[in-house]
């Protein structure tokens with residue numbers, strides 16, 4: 142009897158909770174995250190690798206930070222050595238793949254920092270995925286990868 | 287042992303020829319004898335900077351802006367590595383960062399930005415007209431481009447090459463964005479020899 146009660150009041154709700162909150166299909170991780178040093182009021186950029194070990198593709202739809210406006214951008218060469226930067230509305234992260242945000246390429250731009258970024262410190266950043274939901278990670282402040 | 291002698295002879299000759307090969311620059315070379323167009327701009331603490339006053343030193347020039355989050359800091363981080371790689375010879379090289387965004391880059395901001403990468407870096411600014419004259423002389427494209435829906439407002443699309451002016455004031459080399467810093471360092475060290 143006690144057994145059954147336990148099942149009903151404890152195990153079932155737990156199972157239910159697990160089903161609704163777990164990211165169902167993707168296994169996303171963010172590695173080697175670093176962010177450039179910068180003064181308060183200035184801009185910076187965050188770089189990392191997104192690894193999707195799952196069997197389903199996902200889409201990075203936005204980024205957020207508590208200390209700046211975070212936007213997804215890509216630096217692109219126009220022509221004759223002219224570099225420009227374009228906003229990205231989303232970034233595909235196919236199944237079993239690695240997507241790299243790196244210097245001179247895709248980056249999370251931090252705009253109008255409310256605090257300085259000093260080498261050696263770390264800041265939290267959140268990526269929002271279409272299926273996987275939020276991924277929170279720490280980026281280390283340093284000037285080189 | 288004539289066979290062995292002959293082998294030694296050819297081996298020696300090959301080695302000698304290899305040693306005589308002229309140094310191949312890593313950067314894009316300019317035709318010989320082009321003197322770098324002289325200019326005077328303003329350093330961030332207000333003093334003038336004239337290019338022709340830098341004779342005897344190698345000047346590395348880059349055009350950028352301080353709210354640039356990616357391309358400019360990448361180049362400045364490379365410049366820092368070049369300066370560090372030069373060791374005692376750092377004093378014979380100047381790294382100059384010329385703003386393409388005088389509208390937003392105040393001298394204070396520019397000074398702080400460039401010296402955060404290396405204390406010896408020089409930030410230069412001027413009136414839009416003064417700057418445009420320099421851009422024209424070095425073939426620099428710089429244009430304001432609005433960023434749709436971005437908190438950054440606008441970005442500057444700009445030529446992102448590094449230019450090298452040698453100790454005699456000649457425009458010698460330029461480097462594409464993303465050139466490994468060791469390549470530039472090697473050229474600079476060769477020219478300092």
Ligand SMILES: [Cu+2]
Nearest residue numbers: 214226250355
């Ligand atoms: Cu950006």
